Amino acid sequence: MAATLADVAERAGVSTATVSRVLNGNYPVAASTRKRVLRAVEELQYVVNAQARALAAASSDLVGILVNDVADPFFGLIASGIQAEVAEADLLPVICNTGGDPERELNYLTLLQRQRARGVVLTGGAWDDGHHLAAVAERARHYIAGGGRLVQCGRPPLALGPDAGPPAPEGAGVITVAFDNRGGARALTAHLISLGHTRIGYVSGPEHNTTTATRLEGHRRALADHPEAARLSEPLVVTGAFTRTAGYDAVAELLRRDPELTAVLASNDSVALGVCAALREREVEIPARISVAGFDDLPFSRDTCPPLTTVRIPLTEAGRRAGRLLLGRDAPPPGGVLTIHPELVARTSTGPAKRP
Amino acid sequence: MAATLADVAERAGVSTATVSRVLNGNYPVAASTRKRVLRAVEELQYVVNAQARALAAASSDLVGILVNDVADPFFGLIASGIQAEVAEADLLPVICNTGGDPERELNYLTLLQRQRARGVVLTGGAWDDGHHLAAVAERARHYIAGGGRLVQCGRPPLALGPDAGPPAPEGAGVITVAFDNRGGARALTAHLISLGHTRIGYVSGPEHNTTTATRLEGHRRALADHPEAARLSEPLVVTGAFTRTAGYDAVAELLRRDPELTAVLASNDSVALGVCAALREREVEIPARISVAGFDDLPFSRDTCPPLTTVRIPLTEAGRRAGRLLLGRDAPPPGGVLTIHPELVARTSTGPAKRP
DNA sequence: TCGAGTGCAGAAAGCGCTTACTAGCCCCCA
DNA sequence: TGGGGGCTAGTAAGCGCTTTCTGCACTCGA
Structure with a gap:
């Protein structure tokens, strides 16, 4: 249905390799050739297939964001912070509602791992019943081993477990932006x-x-x-x-x-x-x-x-930090944990206790 | 790095075809074989590569949602409605912040088309300067021609243009959930x-x-x-x-x-x-x-x-409807437009005008 | 007893890209 | 004048799946 690289190549009278190189600009191509290719792209309204590209290049443009509920501003603000950073890298944020359900959290983690998402950020408080976090750590370990990056925002540091191997090189573990x-x-x-x-x-x-x-x-x-x-x-x-x-x-x-x-x-x-x-x-x-x-x-x-x-709690800022950490734009904090300290905001819903 | 189908096949002593069939359950496989395969999957902690699958099967698990700003509850509520429907189909919602910028809207549309997203929903008011909507229609036409589905939520119907071809079969055009x-x-x-x-x-x-x-x-x-x-x-x-x-x-x-x-x-x-x-x-x-x-x-x-x-405006409900329409769970409304009528909610911030 | 079914599994051809590796060409310097 | 090198571009081998087609081993009715 949609035009493919081969279609473009044929129309431009070059090989698919050349088209790919023009599109990615990572290899010298003669100006005249480039022009012909770009014209063919234009004429065919070619849109690259990101899936094929990802498969061939072993990369992905997806970043996962797990939230309890996007409709809740608490999560919306965090998500928008992450999104702002992620968008700059031309990545696409996949925002998943877990509804606070640990099952769904794990399930989404799997789904994102299937997509080979470049990274995932877990936001908000975690379900902690003594079992779930171990399961998350297990998945996390596996995901990271596959080259994924995992950042938490608003939950306590995740213990990857006793057999997490040698000290992770260059913050390769789970980085946490924690709220105090x-x-x-x-x-x-x-x-x-x-x-x-x-x-x-x-x-x-x-x-x-x-x-x-x-x-x-x-x-x-x-x-x-x-x-x-x-x-x-x-x-x-x-x-x-x-x-x-x-x-x-x-x-x-x-x-x-x-x-x-x-x-x-x-x-x-x-x-x-x-x-x-x-x-x-x-x-x-x-x-x-x-x-x-x-x-x-x-x-x-x-x-x-x-x-x-x-x-x-500066939620958007926290999200931004999480995003930057995920992308490796910021160096991982010492110990892998960055703690954000909230600030008391006194307004008029509180006042002196009435003296009986 | 990560285990592949072939690894699983080897370990289970079967062909990759068989593993694939076990995993997808769309073809009869002997119980004993299935068991061996599942064990191998378990042992290798195999996670299917969604990109490869999408490429081979020409399908995708992604759905795009374009919003102005996730942090704004208006959009958060719509998004959560869409998300609820989409999640049931095991699809992943890619939520993109356009910030109301038409450039970014078009850009995200392209990015999602690259991902061969199954569908996209455009939410909230549209930028309308006499040019942009035509550009959106242009992209929409192309996207739909490639098999994508496009639904709007909270914006006016989109005219696909004069040369939109014969009347689209089975609501194949852009469906709109409009707010009155x-x-x-x-x-x-x-x-x-x-x-x-x-x-x-x-x-x-x-x-x-x-x-x-x-x-x-x-x-x-x-x-x-x-x-x-x-x-x-x-x-x-x-x-x-x-x-x-x-x-x-x-x-x-x-x-x-x-x-x-x-x-x-x-x-x-x-x-x-x-x-x-x-x-x-x-x-x-x-x-x-x-x-x-x-x-x-x-x-x-x-x-x-x-x-x-x-x-x-029942935003979550509107999002739900948009989601259902996108997935084809609901039949397209007559004329491709479903109009939602808001309801006046009188509270105490309004009262009789003071008589001078 | 034999041929037609039936039930499972494998071989292999892609899906649409990227990316070594190879190869042609021309220029320049020894 | 010949060969090393810098430019370009093409060849082809995958990436990790799905799926069609083929094939084998049985079962079963006539």
């Missing part, structure tokens, strides 16, 4: 405590998720510095998804456990939105009666009602 | 007018954009039904980008043109957010003094300050 969720959450909770809050509800994320775990850990560390707060707040940890609905639903439960609580921390801005909505519905004033805070500082968070106190 | 932006905008403006507003500012989108054009047109149609409003509001149309910043900046200009205006329509929810922010900064009460409305009803719009009156 622990530090961020700790700072946020500390901020609340410093405002006088001691009864702090915490709406945690989905189970078996590394982001959930590290954020909760940060929260608990901050509580540990203040025994009174720890005693009162520890029972106020509820679990949900990283969604608005989860936040909304959590409010009833939290209020049931402690009608006197003065602050609610959400593990995520979306969750915080749900918390605010539920509170508004009950005509609870924010932050006069209850302070609310989120995490991530998504773009909309400064325009919510009220503007959200949160922890900013 | 005109109707949506018209309903929104009519709503404002019914609330007594006559001095309505309008923050339009980027030039040469079909979405910008149709929304503005809808606005004007509604104004036309009310001469007084038309007279006062027509001078209050300003142009910007589809961004929060544009909305923010537009406020100063609008207030300069008419300090008495009582409503501002934004061409987009993000723009509306900027408008609200600027108004809040000036301590203008919304909607008591000025009503604000957006367009799209992005997820965050109900949690903004105040919750935004807007026009809902």
